[in-house]
Amino acid sequence: MDSTTPHFESVDYGYLPDIDETHEEEEEDGLSIASTADVSLPALTRSQSTSSTNPRSECDGSGARKKEDQFSSELENDADYDTDIEIHEETDGKPEEDINIGTEEYKRSCSHLNISPELKVVENLTNTTLNLAYQGIGENGAKALAKSLLRNTKVERLNLTDNSITPYGTTFLFDMLADNIYITYMDLSHNDVGNFGSLALKEMLLWNNTLLTLILKDCKIKDSDCAPLAEGLQANDSLVYLDLSHNEICEEGAMHVGNAISMNNSIEQLSLAWNHIRRKGAVQICKGLKRNYCLLKVDLSWNGLGYEGALSLSQTLKANKYIKELDVSNNRLSWNCASALAAGLKANDTLQVLKIGNNPLTMTGVLELLSAANNDRSEMEYMSFEGIPINRRIAYIAETMSDKRDFVISHGGILDTDDVMGKKSVAQDDPLTRLLGFLNDRSIRAVDLFRSFERDRDQLVSREQFIAGLKKAQAPLETWEIIAVMDKLDKTAEGKINYRKLTDGIQEQKQVNKRKKDRAKAEALRKLRDERKLLNPELSVNRTGSAAPPSQAGSISGSRRASRISLSIPMNQLERRRSSVASTTSLSSTLVTSSKVGRNISATRNPLSAVVESKQKDSREGEITRKLSRLSLPGSSGQNSRKASMAMVN
Known part of the structure; x- marks a missing residue:
């Protein structure tokens, strides 16, 4: 069944009971009036006036003409048009079958509303399906159509998609459905229901008991419109399919709909x-699903259930034993939501289809959900993880599930990695690398391993024999990992390997592992050099112009080594050296002057500290001399440096 426009077979109304009619004739103003008892079908009772036994045709017609003139005058004066859709019951001059079709009534209404009749309406009023999608009939067109369909007994499926019908125009259609007992399918998608329409929709749901499918897709239904809609849904016991997608239902409206779902006992x-x-809206919807025992298919895609909705939905899956198909794709369900949903799936034994794609579940979440459905009680047949990549382990679990029962999985591709978004698993080596490590630890040679396998006459090992042999050897690999190793060794995809393929695969993997180690070592050294540069940017040895280490730059002026280094320094760097020396000299002078002032002040305060200060002065002079010697320009003598330092101190 199509999820958007489900098809229902034509209903055979042969089961309807006959109407027990009793006529009592009374003479009043020369007109015989027939009264009908036990009338339950309005469309059929209105046709009684055209029966061959109707006394109206045997009496004087002056009363009928008088009533017709009176109705015509009322119709002309009724500019607002009563929404109860009182239909003129004129029978003279009409074929009997037109009473149950409404063609002439539709033309009269169009003429009264000053609109042109739709040819498609006139031609299809006798068919079981009236498809008026994208015709732009508008408010007045809906008004005229509702008048004609009130008495129509032919149309069972009505499609009014995208016809620019206003909320006031939808009230006429819903009022018509309240009395019509033949229409079972109604599609009002891409129209405007609004507040007026929701109130009329409530009354229709309270009175109608034949409508099976109601599609209100993109009808601008807001939170304020959900309260009357919920009241009607709680009382209705005939509606089977309800589509409220692409509307503006938020938290408050969802709470009303959730309450209605818990009370309704017909929607499937x-x-x-x-x-x-x-x-809160997501939680209330899930609570309503938990209490409902009729729903078989639920579509909650493209909402924002989030973590709160996932927790409530998990409880729903544990309690509800009727839902067979659930769509929660594009609902912001992360990998931690998958854990909650997995707990519900483990306890559920009726769900057959789960669509949960385009959510940030990650491989970890997909693995949890798939493992939860992999049990004997589960009836799962299809799981959609569209847009979510999986690894080979998940693919192997899905393959084992398909072997047990009819099971299909859709995903976003297979990746040979365990790194996932949101949660990063502990990185593991390649399965073949882990197998090589196992063989090295046990001192098992490749030839010994191959001899332990069961082989055929051609000395070939099949996939099953390879898996059984490694499990017998207690290799630390799961079944899906052993299959991955087999696929890597069997490059020709023959399904069998020999000793040559085994040794070639092992040697190739060893070379790959060696290259990985070399790259990792080089990367570690590069990171270490970068860290050292960040911590000490002056640390570099380059004689073509870059600064030398302090151990080399701080040589005593006049030495040969300093002369050799100074010859390779460009002129601009020499100027920077001179400026740095000058600034250091001025800074040292300032420091010495301030220290002298401080010593004088301290001496006046404490004469006994003169000896200590003289020693401190000598140590400072020696320190300044050493600094100036390291910063001295090439060609300057040590004697000049000492003179400059003494002058600065004094």
Whole structure:
């Protein structure tokens, strides 16, 4: 069954009971009036006036003409048009079958509303399906159509998609459905229901008991419109399919809808996709699903259930034993939501289809959900992880599930990695690398391993024999990992390997591992050099112009080594050296002057500290001399440096 426009077979109304009619004739103003008892079908009772036994045709017609003139005058004066859709019951001059079709009534209504009749309406009023999608009939067109369909007994499926019908125009259609007992399918997608329409929709749901499918997709239904809608849904016991997708239902409206779902006992398919259901609204929707025992298919895609909705949905899956198909794709369900949903899936034994794609589940979440459905009680047949990549382990679990029962999985591709978004698993080596490590630890040669396998006459080992042999040897690999090793060794995809393939694969893997180690070592050295540069940017040895280490730059002026280094320094760097020396000299003078002032002040305060200060002066002079010697320009003598330092101190 299509999720958007489900098809229902034509209903055979042969089961309807005959109407027990009793006529009592009374003479009043020369007109015989027939009264009908036990009338339950309005469309059929209105046709009684055209029966061959109708006394109206045997009496004087002056009363009928008088009533017709009176109705015509009322119709001309009724500019607002009563929404109860009182239909003129004129029978003279009409074929009997037109009473149950409404063609002439539709033309009369169009003429009264000053609009042109739609040819498609006139031609299809006798068919079981009336498809008027994208015709732009508008408010007045809906008004005229509702008048004609009130008495129509042919149309069972009505499609009014995208017809620019206003909220006031939808009230006429819903009022018509309240009395019509033949229409079972109604599609009002891409129209505007609004507040007026929601109130009329409530009354229709309270009175109608034949409508099976109602599609209100993109009808601008807001939170304020959900309260009357919920009241009607709670009382209705005939509606089977309800589509409320692409509307503006938020938290408050979702709470009303959730309460209605818990009380309704007829809806089997419900679509709330493409709304704004989040937080409290999502929780209430899931609570309603938990209490419902009729829903078989639920579409909650493209909402924002989030973590709160996932927790509530987990409880729903544990308690509900009726839902067979659930769509929660594009609902902001992360990998931690998958853990909650997995707990519900483990306890559920009825769900057959789960669509949870385009969520940030990561491989970890996919693995948890798939493992939860991999049990004997589960009836899962299809799981959609569209847009989410999986690894070979997940693919192997899905393959084992398909071997046990009819099971299909859709995903976003297979990746040979365990790194996932949101949660990063502990990195593990390649399965073949782990197998090589196992063989080295046990001192098992490749030839010894190959001899332990069961082989055929051609000395070939099949996939099954390879798996059984490694499990017998207690290799630390899972089944899916052993299959991955087999696929890597069997490059020709023959399904069998020989000793040559085994040794070639082992040697190739050893070379790959060696290259990986070399790259890792080089990367570690590069990172170490970068860290050292960040910590000490002056640390570099380059005689073509870059600064030398302090141990080399700080040589005593006049030495040969300093002369050799100074010859390779460009002129601009020499100027920077001179400026740095000058600034250091001025700074040292300032420091010495301030120290002298401080010593004089301290001496006046404490004469006994003169000896200590003289020693401190000598140590400072020696320190300044050493600094100036390291910063001295090439060609300057040590004697000049000492003179400059003494002058600065004095």
